[in-house]
Amino acid sequence: MAPITFTVNGKRESVNVAPDTPLLWVLRDTLGLTGTKFGCGIAQCGACTVHLDGVATRTCVLPVAAVASKRVTTIEGLSQNRSHAVQRAWIEDDVPQCGYCQSGQIMAAAALLATHPHPTDADIDTAMTNICRCGTYQRIRAAIHRAAKEA
Amino acid sequence: MAPRTDVTRREFLESAAVAGAGLVVGFHLPASGRLPGVAAAEPLAPNAWLRIYPDERVLVIVDRSEMGQGVTTSLPMLLAEELEADWSKIKIEFAPVDKAYNNPLFGMQGTGGSTSVRAAWTPLRKAGATARELLVAAAAATWRVDKATCQAERGAVVHSATKRRLTYGKLVAKAATLPVPENAPLKEPKDWKILGRRVKRLDTPPKVDGSAEFGIDVKVPGLLVAVIARSPVVGGKVVKFDATKAQAVPGVRHVTQISSGVAVVADGYWPAKRGRDALEITWDDGPNAALTSADISQLLNQRADQPGAVARHDGDPDAALAAAASKVDATYELPFLAHATMEPMNCTASVRADGVDIWAPTQFQTGAQGFGAKIGAVPPEKVKVHTTYLGGGFGRRFELDFIQEALETSKAVGVPVKVVWSREDDIQHDQYRPACVHRLRAGVDAGGQPVAWTHRIAAPSIMARVFPGMVKEGLDSEATEGGVGMPYAVANVHVDYLLTDTGIPVGFWRSVNNTFNGFVVESFIDELAAAAKQDPYEFRRKLLAKAPRHLGVLELAATKAGWGMPLPAGRSRGIAVFKSFESYVAEVAEVSLGADGAPRVHRVVCAVDCGQVANPDIVEAQMGGAIVYGLTAALWGAITIDKGRVEQSNFHNYRMLRMAEMPVVEVHIVPSSEAPGGCGEPGTPPIAPAVCNAIFAATGKRIRKLPIGNVT
Numbered sequence: 001m002a003p004i005t006f007t008v009n010g011k012r013e014s015v016n017v018a019p020d021t022p023l024l025w026v027l028r029d030t031l032g033l034t035g036t037k038f039g040c041g042i043a044q045c046g047a048c049t050v051h052l053d054g055v056a057t058r059t060c061v062l063p064v065a066a067v068a069s070k071r072v073t074t075i076e077g078l079s080q081n082r083s084h085a086v087q088r089a090w091i092e093d094d095v096p097q098c099g100y101c102q103s104g105q106i107m108a109a110a111a112l113l114a115t116h117p118h119p120t121d122a123d124i125d126t127a128m129t130n131i132c133r134c135g136t137y138q139r140i141r142a143a144i145h146r147a148a149k150e151a
Numbered sequence: 152m153a154p155r156t157d158v159t160r161r162e163f164l165e166s167a168a169v170a171g172a173g174l175v176v177g178f179h180l181p182a183s184g185r186l187p188g189v190a191a192a193e194p195l196a197p198n199a200w201l202r203i204y205p206d207e208r209v210l211v212i213v214d215r216s217e218m219g220q221g222v223t224t225s226l227p228m229l230l231a232e233e234l235e236a237d238w239s240k241i242k243i244e245f246a247p248v249d250k251a252y253n254n255p256l257f258g259m260q261g262t263g264g265s266t267s268v269r270a271a272w273t274p275l276r277k278a279g280a281t282a283r284e285l286l287v288a289a290a291a292a293t294w295r296v297d298k299a300t301c302q303a304e305r306g307a308v309v310h311s312a313t314k315r316r317l318t319y320g321k322l323v324a325k326a327a328t329l330p331v332p333e334n335a336p337l338k339e340p341k342d343w344k345i346l347g348r349r350v351k352r353l354d355t356p357p358k359v360d361g362s363a364e365f366g367i368d369v370k371v372p373g374l375l376v377a378v379i380a381r382s383p384v385v386g387g388k389v390v391k392f393d394a395t396k397a398q399a400v401p402g403v404r405h406v407t408q409i410s411s412g413v414a415v416v417a418d419g420y421w422p423a424k425r426g427r428d429a430l431e432i433t434w435d436d437g438p439n440a441a442l443t444s445a446d447i448s449q450l451l452n453q454r455a456d457q458p459g460a461v462a463r464h465d466g467d468p469d470a471a472l473a474a475a476a477s478k479v480d481a482t483y484e485l486p487f488l489a490h491a492t493m494e495p496m497n498c499t500a501s502v503r504a505d506g507v508d509i510w511a512p513t514q515f516q517t518g519a520q521g522f523g524a525k526i527g528a529v530p531p532e533k534v535k536v537h538t539t540y541l542g543g544g545f546g547r548r549f550e551l552d553f554i555q556e557a558l559e560t561s562k563a564v565g566v567p568v569k570v571v572w573s574r575e576d577d578i579q580h581d582q583y584r585p586a587c588v589h590r591l592r593a594g595v596d597a598g599g600q601p602v603a604w605t606h607r608i609a610a611p612s613i614m615a616r617v618f619p620g621m622v623k624e625g626l627d628s629e630a631t632e633g634g635v636g637m638p639y640a641v642a643n644v645h646v647d648y649l650l651t652d653t654g655i656p657v658g659f660w661r662s663v664n665n666t667f668n669g670f671v672v673e674s675f676i677d678e679l680a681a682a683a684k685q686d687p688y689e690f691r692r693k694l695l696a697k698a699p700r701h702l703g704v705l706e707l708a709a710t711k712a713g714w715g716m717p718l719p720a721g722r723s724r725g726i727a728v729f730k731s732f733e734s735y736v737a738e739v740a741e742v743s744l745g746a747d748g749a750p751r752v753h754r755v756v757c758a759v760d761c762g763q764v765a766n767p768d769i770v771e772a773q774m775g776g777a778i779v780y781g782l783t784a785a786l787w788g789a790i791t792i793d794k795g796r797v798e799q800s801n802f803h804n805y806r807m808l809r810m811a812e813m814p815v816v817e818v819h820i821v822p823s824s825e826a827p828g829g830c831g832e833p834g835t836p837p838i839a840p841a842v843c844n845a846i847f848a849a850t851g852k853r854i855r856k857l858p859i860g861n862v863t
Binding site: 032036041042076087097098101128132134137 | 360376401542544811813
C-alpha cells in the first residue's frame with residue numbers, strides 16, 4: 001500500500017491506509033483531528049464538512065485516494081484562536097446547542113462567505129443544507145449575516 | 152415543587168434500585184461540609200459542586216449532562232449568583248458518578264424530564280450562598296472586623312468602611328480553617344446580577360473550534376474501535392457466525408459475540424465497518440419475523456375498542472354523552488419515531504480486573520456505573536464514569552444499550568474499546584417514541600359547549616420495558632400524562648389506557664408521552680371549536696378561564712401572532728396550548744400548502760411560562776429547538792416496520808428539517824415569580840397540533856394521522 005500524501009491545515013501528511021477509506025476516518029482515526037464529525041456516512045447531513053482546496057466538501061464518502069496532493073482544511077485549521085469571522089459570529093450569537101454538527105455548519109458557512117461575501121437568505125438556504133437536530137438554523141442564519149457584516 | 156410526573160419517576164427509580172438491577176452507587180462525597188485535609192495550595196471545596204482555587208478560578212462541577220440544553224451555563228449561573236462570583240473566572244467540569252450528584256427529582260444521577268434547572272434551583276443556590284458566607288467570615292476573621300460589616304461582590308469580599316478588599320482566591324486558605332456556615336440566606340431576585348440575564352454560554356467557544364470532546368472523540372491509549380452486527384429483525388438472535396472474511400479485512404483484530412450481536416473490533420471505525428460488512432451471520436428472527444406496521448396499527452385499533460385502565464374520571468361522562476345535544480367522535484393515530492441524535496450512539500469502555508472506566512455521552516451515570524460493576528464484576532466504587540459532551544440526547548441517551556455493548560466488548564477482548572454505531576444502526580436499533588391510537592368522543596350542548604370528554608389511549612408502555620414496577624393494574628400513569636391533564640373546563644371526563652405491547656421497544660423521546668397526548672388533546676379541542684362554529688382561540692379562552700397560566704400563554708401567543716389579523720394570501724393560522732414538565736407553552740403556526748400539498752410553516756410564535764428563568768437566551772433557544780424537533784416529526788417522521796425490520800435507515804428516508812424549511816420562530820417569555828418549570832421539552836408538544844389546526848383552517852381537512860406528509 002503506497003502512502004497517500006496531502007496537506008492538512010498547512011501540514012503535509014502521509015498516510016498508509018486502504019485507499020477507499022473515507023477522508024473523514026483518516027482525519028479522525030489516523031490523524032486524530034476529531035473536530036470533523038461523523039453523522040450519516042452517506043453525505044446527507046454535512047457534519048463531516050471540510051474545505052478541499054477551499055471548497056466545502058463532505059468527507060464521509062470521499063475516498064482518501066481522491067485527495068492525494070490536495071489541500072484540506074478542517075475546523076481545527078480554520079483559524080487561530082477562533083478568530084475567523086464565522087467563529088466570532090457563532091460565539092456572539094451563541095449558535096450551538098449540543099454543538100455536534102457545528103464544525104460542519106461553520107465550515108459550510110465559511111466556504112459560502114468566501115464565494116458570496118454578502119449572501120442573501122436564498123443563498124444561505126441553498127448553501128447551508130447541513131442538518132442540525134437541535135434546530136439552530138435561525139441562529140446560524142443570523143450569525144452568517146453577522147459574519148458577512150463584520151468580516 | 153415536585154410535580155406528579157417527577158414523583159412517579161422518582162418512585163420508579165427508587166423501586167428499580169431496590170429491585171437490585173445492579174444500580175448500586177459507590178462512595179459518597181459530602182453534599183455539604185468541607186472535605187478533610189484541605190491544604191493552603193489546594194482549592195476550597197465547601198460542597199460537592201464548588202472548588203475555589205488560590206489563582207481565583209472558580210470551578211463548578213456540573214452534575215447534569217450537557218446535550219445542548221445549556222446546563223453547563225445555567226447550573227453555574229445558579230451557584231455563581233449566590234456566590235457573588237466573578238463570572239469571567241467560572242470554569243466547568245463534568246461530575247464523576249457519585250451519590251452527591253444524584254438528581255434530587257430522580258434519586259439517581261441522570262439528566263432528563265426537563266429537570267436540570269428546577270431540581271438544582273435551590274441546592275445550587277444554597278451551595279453558592281454557603282460558600283459566600285464562608286468567604287465573608289474568612290475576610291472578617293482576617294481583618295478582625297464584624298462580618299456584618301463585610302460584603303461579597305464580584306469575586307471578592309470588601310470592607311467598605313476601611314476600603315479593604317480581598318479576592319476569593321486569597322481567602323481560600325483562611326476559609327478552609329473555618330466551619331461551613333449553616334442557613335446562609337438566599338438573595339432576593341431583585342438583587343440578581345447573573346440569574347435572569349442573557350449570560351453567554353460557557354460551552355460555545357469549544358464548540359466552534361472542534362475542541363469540545365464528544366463521546367465519539369474519546370482517545371485512550373491502546374484503544375480499538377468496534378462496530379456491532381445486530382439482528383435486522385427486532386428481537387432476533389445470533390444462531391451462528393463465520394468470521395473468516397471479516398478477519399481477513401486489514402485492521403480487524405477481533406470478532407466476538409456479545410449479547411446484542413457480533414462485535415468486529417479493529418484499529419479504527421472504517422476497518423471495523425468493512426469487517427462487519429464481511430461477516431456471515433445466521434439469525435434466528437424470533438417472534439417478530441413477520442411483523443408489519445399494518446399489524447401494529449390493527450392491534451392498536453382493536454385494543455382501542457375495549458375499555459382500558461382508568462386514569463381520570465370526573466362526573467358521569469356516559470350520562471352526559473347520552474344527554475348531549477350532539478357528539479363529536481375522532482380517532483387519531485401516531486407512528487413510531489426515532490431520536491436521530493446528530494452524534495450516533497457510542498461508548499468507550501476499559502474493563503480490567505482492577506476496575507472499569509466508561510467514557511460516554513450518557514444521560515444516566517448511575518445506570519452506567521451499575522452496568523460497569525455488573526459486567527466488570529467489580530464493586531461500584533471501582534467504576535469510573537467520564538461524561539463527555541453529548542451530541543444530542545432527547546432521551547435516547549438515558550438508555551444503556553450502547554454502554555453495555557462497549558463493556559461487554561472490552562471485557563471480551565481485554566483492551567479499551569470504543570463502540571461506534573453507524574447512522575443505520577442508530578435509526579434501526581432505537582427505542583422508539585410509542586406508536587399509538589386514540590379514540591375521542593365529546594358531548595356538546597346546544598350552544599356547542601363540551602359537557603363530556605372521553606379519551607382512550609392504546610399505546611405501548613415505556614415503563615413496562617424500563618421499570619415494570621411502575622405499571623399498576625395495567626395503568627402506566629406516565630403514558631397518559633397530558634391526556635389526564637386535559638385542562639379545559641368540562642364537567643364529565645374519562646381517560647383510560649390500554650397498555651399494548653407491539654413487539655417494538657419504546658423509549659423516552661423529547662417530551663415523551665406528551666408528544667402524542669398533546670397532539671390529540673389540542674387537535675380534538677380544535678375539532679370541538681369547529682363543530683361549535685367558534686374561533687378556536689376564543690373557544691379555548693372560555694374553557695381556560697380557571698386555568699390562568701394556560702390562559703396567559705395562550706393570550707400572549709395569540710396577541711404576538713396577530714391572531715385574527717389578515718394574512719398573506721394562501722396562509723392560515725393554527726393555535727395550540729399545552730402544559731408539560733411544569734411549564735406552559737402556546738404556539739401559533741402560520742402555514743401554507745404548496746401545489747403538491749406539502750405544508751410550509753412560515754412562522755411560529757411561541758409563548759412560554761416556565762416560572763422563574765435562569766437564562767432567557769437559553770430558554771428561547773430550547774423553545775426554538777423543541778419546535779424544530781416536533782415540527783420535523785409532524786411533517787415527515789415515521790418509523791415503519793416490515794417483516795420485523797425497521798424500514799428507514801438514514802436521513803434520506805428519515806427526513807430532517809433543514810435551513811430552507813426553517814420557519815421564523817419568535818419566543819415570548821411570561822414574566823413570572825413561580826417556581827421554575829422545565830425548558831428542554833415543553834416546546835415540542837404544541838407544534839404538531841398548531842400546524843395541523845392551521846391546515847384545517849385553510850382546507851377544512853382534519854389531520855388525524857401523523858406524519859402530515861402532503862395534504863391532498
